[in-house]
Amino acid sequence: MKKKNWWLYLLGLVIIVVHFIPIYILLGVAAKSSMDITSKWILPGYVEWNNFKEALNGGNMLLALKNTAIITVFSVFFVTVIGAFSAYPLARNRSRLNTVVKSFILGIMMIPGLSVLVPLYSTMVKIHGISTYWGIIVVLVTFNLPMSIFLFSNFIAGIPVALEEAAFIDGCNPIQTFFKIILPQLKPVVASVVILTGVGCWNDYQFSLYFLQSPQYRTIPLAVASYFSQTANNMNAAAASALLGVLPVLLLFIFLQKYFIKGMVDSAIK
Amino acid sequence: MIRRKWITNIFYIPAILLFLFFVIYPFIEGIRISFTNWNGYSQQYKYIGMANYLKMFQDENILTALKNTLIYGVGSTIIQNVLGLSYAILLNTKMKGRTLIRTVVYAPVMISGLVMGYIMYFLVQYDGGALNDILTALGVAPIDWLSDGNRAVIIMTLINSIQYVGISMVIYLAGLQNISSQYYEAAAIDGVSGWQQFRYITVPLLIPAISSSVTLNLIGGLKLFDVIQALTKGGPGYASHSLSTLVANQYFQATNAGYSATIGLFSFVLIMILSNIVTTYFNKKEVYM
Structure with missing residues (x-):
C-alpha cells in the first residue's frame, strides 16, 4: 500500500507547482527593479519598494481601491437585500404567476452582459449614469441579482414551513413572518451570496470598462489595465499594481476558504 | 390554509423593475438598433x-470570432472538466496536503480574469518572457507566442482553463463526497474492477455535478472577454x-453600434441554444437512486 502512494504525492506536488507559477512570476516581477534583467524564473534577493510606491502614486491605486471598495460594498448590499426579499415569495407561494417569474429570473442569468452592451450603454447615457457610482452599481446589482435570488430561494425552500405556520397561528401576518422567522435563519446563505457577489464586483472589468470612463472613478481592474497599456517601459511597477489589486481578495480567500468554496458549490448544484 | 400569502409578492417587485429597466428594455432596444x-x-x-444581418453572414471576421468563441467555450469546458475531475478524485483520497492543493488550485478563481491575463503576459511575452527563457536555456529559438492568431486562441483557452479549473474541482469534489461508499463496497464484493466502478458507479452518480460544471464552464468560456482584452485585444x-x-x-472602436447590437443578439442566441442543448442532454442522463 505504502509503495503505491509516492506517485500520488508526486502528482500533488506537480499540480501545486504548475498552479503556483503565475503567482510566483508575479511576485518576482513585482519585487524586481526595472534595471534587473535576470530571468523571470529567478526571485530577486531584494524588494524594489519603488515599484509599489510608483503603483500607488503614479497608478493611483489608492483611489482605485477606494472606488472599488465603494462600488463593491453597495452592490453587495443591494444584491443581498433585494435577493433575500425577492426569493421569499418565489420559494413559498407556489402560484402559476410565481413559477413564471422564477423562470424569467433564471433565464436572465443566461444573458451575457455584453450581448446587450450597445442598448444598455445608450440607456445609461440617456439617464446620465455613465461615470457615476450609482450607474455602475445599478448595472452590477441587476446582473448579479439572478444568482442571489436563485441561492436564497433554494435555501428558503429547504427551511421547514412548520415555524411559519406556527407564527401565522399566533397572529403574524406574512410580512412579519418573513422578518421574524425567515430572515434570522438566512445567515449561511448570506455568507455565500456576499462572497460570490463581492468577488464578482471587485473583479468586474467588462462593465466598468465602459460605464466608468472618467479616471476619477477608475476601479482596480481599470487601473491595472491602464498601467499595463501605458507604461510598457516599467512592467515591474505594473506588476506591483496587479499584486496590490489581487492581494485583498487572495488574503480574504486564504482565511475564509471554507465559505468561498461552499458558496461556489451551493451556487452550482441545485 | 393561510390567506393573503400572495401579499409577499410585493417583495420581488424591485427586482422585477430592475430587470425590466436594465435587461428587458435594453434587449428590445438592441433588436431595434440592430435594424x-x-x-x-x-x-x-x-x-x-436587414442590412446588418446580411453583412454579418458574409463577414469573415464574424466567422473567425464564432470559431474562436466555440474554441474558447468547448476547449475550456473539456480541459476544465477532465482536469477538475482528476484533481477531485485525487483530493478525495486520504492523502496529506489535500488542503494545500485545493487552496493553490482554487486561488486563481479569486483573481480578475483581466489581471490573470496580464500576469500570463510575463510568461508568453517575446522578450524575456518566462516560457522563452526555458526555450533559450534548452537551446531552442524563442517564439513570439501571440503573433499567430490560432496559437493565441489556444494559449488563451489554456489560460482560462487553468485559472478556473478550481471551480470544476470543488463541484466534483462535493459530488464525489456525496456518493455513499456502500456502492463501492458492494461492487468490490461482486469483483467489479476499479475502472468499471468508475464507469458504472461514479460517472452516473456524478451526472448532476457534471451537468453544473459543464454548463458553468461552457457559459464562462463562450463569454470570454477579460483575458483577450489583456493579451491580444482580439489581434x-x-x-x-x-x-x-x-x-x-x-x-467603441469601429463606431458601428447598429452592427455591434446585431452581433450581440447573435451571441446571445448562440449561448442560449448551446447551454439549453447541454442542460437537456444531462437532464435525460440523470439517474435517481
Missing part, C-alpha cells in the same frame, strides 16, 4: 432593414476575437 446604421453617439440614424488583426470582444470593438 439601424446608428454610429453610437449621433442623434441621426436610418433604418436599414493580430481580428484573428483572436471572441464574439464578446467583437461586440465591444464594433461599438
